[in-house]
Amino acid sequence: MKHYFYLLFLLLGISGFAQKTEKIEIPIDTTVTTEHSVNINGNNIDYTATTGMQPLWNDDREPIASLFYTYYQKKGVKNTENRPLVISFNGGPGSASVWMHIAYTGPRVLKIDDEGFPVQPYGIKENPHSILDVADIVYVNPVNTGYSRPIPDKEGKVDKEKFFGVNADIKYLAEWLNTFVTRKNRWLSPKYLIGESYGTTRVSGLALELQNSQWMYLNGVVLVSPTEIGIKREGPVEVANRLPYFTAAAWYHDALPKELQEKELEDLLPEVENYAINELLPVLVKGGFTETEQKEEIAEKMAFYSGLSEEVILQNNLAVPIRNFWKELLRDENGYTVGRLDSRYLGLDSREAGENPDYNAELTSWLHSFTPAINYYLREKLNFKTDLKYNMFGPVHPWDRSGNNTGADLRQAMAQNPNLDVMIQSGYFDGATTYFNAKYTMWQLDPSGKMKDRLSFKGYQSGHMMYLRSADLKKANEDLREFILTTIPKEGEPAKY
Structure with missing residues (x-):
């Protein structure tokens, strides 16, 4: 029978007012397993769901953190050597592993309408599209996200530098994954990392860290709505790369000229991408030395493709701040703002004037539906009981962003491992990590171009x-x-160039 270990941790108030001290039990090393079934693509899949807390140790084998995870495993698989394992992270940094867990790849998804807006009563339903039919999945919550927590030393202190930074995050998670893979007997399985948003920074760095420090080789890395992963794009490139997203968001809100609105989005965007690269970017490079007539011509074309006015574009010297776009696009039509992470969502500001939206309309909508769903699901359906607060967004700041070479690390991991492929997934209406920046990341990831057939x-x-x-x-x-x-390579196919 599994042994259970607990730490009594004092949760102290951090305000200037005296607060009552409360004792909270943090499970250090425990598991709860339940059995379920789901119909995926017309086939019934029986599976187990294991929720648990697994410790992270220091060099003296003392626990310094306990990480919460949820692990789904298809039943009836005799040999896991051919059964892929997908290791899933969300982003933030500081975000729980909740979004992809109960809305994308897992066997259960939250109840929302067909466009993703919250509906009541809240709840969970089967996911008929889950990848559980082809792979087992583990959702990992880094320190201070979900139920994961650091464990203070004997003096009651936490060394935040071990957890809260680009490279610290990658290093400790690689150690934790080594333990997880060993405990679950998954060393022979094909392995995949999937990360969303900042999670793409995390998994890009983990690809090399797992290979070089844990000697764990992967078959694939999936970047969902990727960040820059250390690949710079300041100045004219950053400005030019925004335009295709402006077009997509304006198209969705019917804010483009009729001749563009009548086109399918997937037919329109390549036209705008070509303009941004081959016509807009060279002009932006000349900056203030651009001839007035040429600047006016560019502003007219940008207005044509963005739904903004020529006046606003010229007032911003052709470089409209992306936050201003969220405020400006529908200002004269109905006064709504559009969402940052998903520009299909509308916000309502206290006044129509101003440069930036008052709030992120999409994020408030998502928290509306995700928070009750995950708290209900983990406790009532997966039987994980704790009085710890489930941190949708946990305290992880200040976050050390220095030394972010994760894009270069991912390229190096691919170079060292001929079996490692990368896929990028992006939404056209994402204004935070835009789809065209994601394409730019893919183009810049391997400057040699020798691995482009392994990038999609x-x-x-x-x-x-x-x-x-x-x-x-x-x-x-x-x-x-x-x-x-x-x-997954064919049986007997060697990993070599």
């Missing part, structure tokens, strides 16, 4: 969490399923 991009008519839209939940999982099945 998939786009969706949705936002940052493209899977919230019902049609894209199906399509994105199909793309992920195909990526997994096609990147």
